[in-house]
Amino acid sequence: MTNLDIGIFIIYLVGIVLFGSSFYKKNKTASAFTLGNKKIPTWVITMSIFATFVSSISYLALPGQAYLTNWNAFAFSLSIPIASLMAIRFFVPLYRKVNSPSAYTYLEQRFGPWAKTYASVMYLLTQLMRAGTILFLLALPLHILLGWNITTIIVVTGISVMIYSLLGGIQAVVWTDAIQAIILIAGALVCLLVLLFSMPGGYTQLFETASLDHKFSLGSFSASLSDSTFWVVLIYGMFINLQNYGIDQNYIQRYMTCSSEKEAKKSALWGGLLYIPVSAMFLFIGTSLFSYYHALPGALPDGIDGDKVFPYFIVNQLPVGLTGILIASIFAAGMSTMSTSLNSSATVILTDFFKLPESDPNTARKSMLILYLSSLIFSVLSIGIGVAMINVQSALDAWWKLASIFSGGMLGLFLLGYFAPKVKSKGAIMGVIGGVVVIGWMSLSPLFIQEGPMLKYVSPFHNYLSIVFGTVVLFVVGFLVGNLLYRRKTSFKSQK
Template sequence: MTFVDLTVFILYLIGIVLFGSSFYKKNKTASAFTLGNNNIPSWVITMSIFATFVSSISYLALPGQAYMSNWNAFAFSLSIPIASLMAIKFFVPLYRKVNSPSAYTYLEQRFGPWAKSYASIMYLLTQLMRAGTILFLLALPLHVLLDWNITAIIVVTGFSVMIYSLLGGIQAVVWTDAIQAIILIVGALVCGFIIMFSMPEGPNQILEIATQGNKFSLGSFKVGLTSSTFWVVLIYGLFINLQNYGIDQNYIQRYMTSGSEKEAKRSALWGGLLYVPVSAMFLFIGTALFSYYQSGAGILPAGIEGDKVFPYFIVNQLPVGLTGLLIASIFAAGMSTVSTSLNSSATVILTDFCKLPEDDSRTAKRSMKILYLSSFIFSVLSIIIAVAMINVQSALDAWWKLASIFSGGMLGLFLLGYFAPKVKSKGAIIGVVAGVLMIGWMSLTPYIFTSDSLKVYASPFHNYLSIVFGTVAILIIGFCVGTVIPSSTRKRE
C-alpha cells in the first residue's frame, strides 16, 4: 500500500472509533445502551439491519465464489424477500408486544426458563465463534497481501470495535453500521465500474467472456437434495433468514430500538431487501474479475484464486487512494458485524442472566457495569478465538459446527411456540432434542463415517439442508408429542 492508501485506511479506522465513542454522553442508562431510548431514525435502523446481513465474509466470499463458479449463491438472496414479509407480518408485532430487549423472553413465556436459557447460551456461543471467525478472516487477506502481522491486525481491529461499542452502546453500533454500510456499497460500486472500464474491448467484453464460461448460471434446477442446486440454496436461505428475522438477537434488538411498530416493520423490510441488489453487485464483481483476467487485462500470480482474487485486485490494480477506500470498506463490513454481536451479546447477558431488582436505586449503575464488563469480556474472548484460528483452524472448525448444531434448534423452538399454542414445555423439549440430533447427524456424520463400510450411516443430503430438516423435525415431533401428552394427562385424571 502507498502512503496515501495507508493514510485513508488509518483515518477511517480512527474516525469510526471517535464517532462511535462520541455517543458516550447519551449512553448513561441500560435502556440507552440496549435500545437507544427508542429514538433512533428508521433509515439508520434500516442500514444497520442491512449491515448485519453483510460481513467481511460476504464481501470476499461472494466475489470469490462467482469468480470460481457461478451465481448459485444468489438463490440465497432471493429468499430474503419472503423472510422479510414474514418478519413484518409475524415477528415484528410479536416482539414489540413482548417489549423486552432480549429475543428470548418470548421463549421463557411460552415454555419456561429452560427455553430462554438454552436459546441464550447457544446464541452467545454462536456469536463468539462468529465474531472470532470474522476477525480472523478480516485479518487474513491483509496479512497475505500486505505482509502485516496477522495477530496485530486482529488485536487492533478487535479493540477498536470494542472501544466504540462499549462507550457508545447500541446508538454507536447502529450509526456506525449505517456509515459503514454506505462505505462498503460505494466501495463496491467504484470497484465494479473500474473493472468494467478497464476491459481491453470495453464493458461488453465482461458479458461475452462470462456468458461463454456460463458464469451467470444460478445453478442446476433439477430436483434433488444431495447437491447445491438452485432449490437447495433457496430453501436453505429461507430457513436461515427466518432464523435471522425470527430468533436472532441482532435483528430483534433493532425492532425494539425503533420508535414505533410501523418504523420497525419498514426497517426490517428494506434492510433485508437492500441486501438483494448489493449481493448481486458482489457476485458481478467476481464475474467481472473472471472476465478481466481471462481477457489478459491483468495477470494473477500462482496461488491467488477464490477469495484472494478480489483483495489482490484491490491492492494491485486500483488507483492510489481507492485501494485504501476499498480495504476500509472490507473492514467496514467486518467491524459492523462484530460490533453488532458485541452489543447484542451484552444485552442478552444483562436481560437473561442478571435479574436485578427494579426498586433498588443501585440497579441502574449495576446494569451499566454488567453491560460494560460483558462487552469487554466478549471482545477479549473473540480476539482470543481469532488468534487461535491462526494455528488451530481445524479444531475450531469442529467447534463452529457444534455451535451451529445447537443454534439450529432455536428456529424450530420459536416456530413451535408461535404456530402450535397448545404445545407445552415437555413437547418442546423432546422436539428440540430430536431436531438437534437430526442436525448433528446431517452435519457431522459425513466427516465421522468416512470409510466405505460406514458411509451407509452418513447423511446423503447436502449439509445446507441440516437446518431445514432439523427445524421440521422439531415442529413435527414437538407438535405430535405436545398434543399426545396433554390428552394422556387428561385420561389419567
C-alpha cells in the same frame, strides 16, 4: 499500498472509533445502551439491519464464489423477501408486544426458563465464534497481500470495535453500521465501475466472456438433495433468514430500538431487501474479475484464487487512493458485524442471566457495570478466538460446527411456540432433542465416517439442508408429542 492509501485507511479507522465513542454521554442507562431509548431514526436502523447481513465474509466470499463458479449463491438472496414479509407479519408485532430487549424472553414465557437459557447460551456461543472468525478472515487477505502482521490486525481491529461499542452502546453500533454500510456499497460500486471500464475489449467483452463460461448461471435446477442446486440454496436461504428475522438477537434488538411498530416493520422490510441488489453487485464483481483476468492471461500470479482474487485486484489494480477506500470498506463490513454481535451479546447476558430488582436504587449502576464487563469480556474472547484460528483452525472449526448444531434448534423451537399453542415444555424438549440429533447426524456423519461398513449411515443430503430437516423434525416431533400430552391431560381431567 501507497502512503495515501494507508492514510485513508487509518483516518477511517480512527474516525469510526471517535464517532462511535462520541455517544458515550448519551449512554448512561441500560435502556440507552441496549435500545437507544427508542429514539434512533428509522433509516439508520434499516441500514444497520442491512449491515448485519453483510460481513467481511460476504464481501470477499461472494466475489470469490462467483469468480470460481457462478451465481448459485444468489438463490440465497432471493429467499429474503419471504423472510422479510414473515417478519413484518409475525415477528415484529410479537416482539414489540413482549417488550423485552432480549429475543429469548418469549421462549421463557412459552416453555419456561430452560428454553430461554438454551437459546441464550447457543446464541452467545455462535456469536463468539462468528466474531472471532470474522476477525481472522478479515486479517488473512491483508496479511497475505500487504504483509501486515496477522495478529496485529486482529488485535487492533478487535480493540477498535470494542472501544466504540462499549462506550457508545447500541446508538454507536447502529450509527456506525449505517456509515459503514454506505462506505461498503460505495466501495463496491467504485470497484465495479473500474472493472467495467478496464476491459481491453470494452465492457461488452466482460459479458461475452462470462456468458461463454456460464458464469451468470444460478446453478442446477435438478431435484437432487445432495448437491448445491438452485432449490437447495433457496430453501436453505429461507430457513436461515427466518432464523435471522425470527430468533436472532441481532435483528430482534433492532426491532425494539424503533420508535413504533410501524417503523420497526419498515426497517425489517427494507433492511433485508437492500441486501438483494448489493449481493448481486458482489457476485457481478466476481464475474467481472473472471472476465478481466481471462482477458489478461498471466496478470494473476499463481496461488491467487477464489477469495484472494478480489483483495489482489484492490491492492494492485485500483488507482492510488481508491485502494485505501476499498480496504476500508472491507473493514467496514467486518467491524459492523462484530459490533452488532458485541452489543447484542451484552444485552442477552444482562437480560437473560441477571435478575436485578427495579426497587433497588443501585440497579441502574449494576446494570451498566454488567453491560460494560460483558462487552469487555466478549471482545477479549473474540480477539483470542481470532488469534487462535491462525494455528488451530481445525479445532475451532469443530467448535463452530458444534455450536451451529445446537443453535440450529432455535428456529424450530420458536416456530413451535408461536404456531402450536397447545404444546408445552415437555413436548418442546422432545422436539429439541429430535431436531438436534438430526442436525448433528447430517453435519457430523460425513466428517467422522468416510469409509468402512458404517459409510451407509452417512447423511446423503447436502449440509445446507441440515437446518431445514432439523427445524422440520423439531417442529413435528414437538407438535406430535405436545398434542399427545395435551390430549392425555385433558382426557384425565374430564375423567376426574
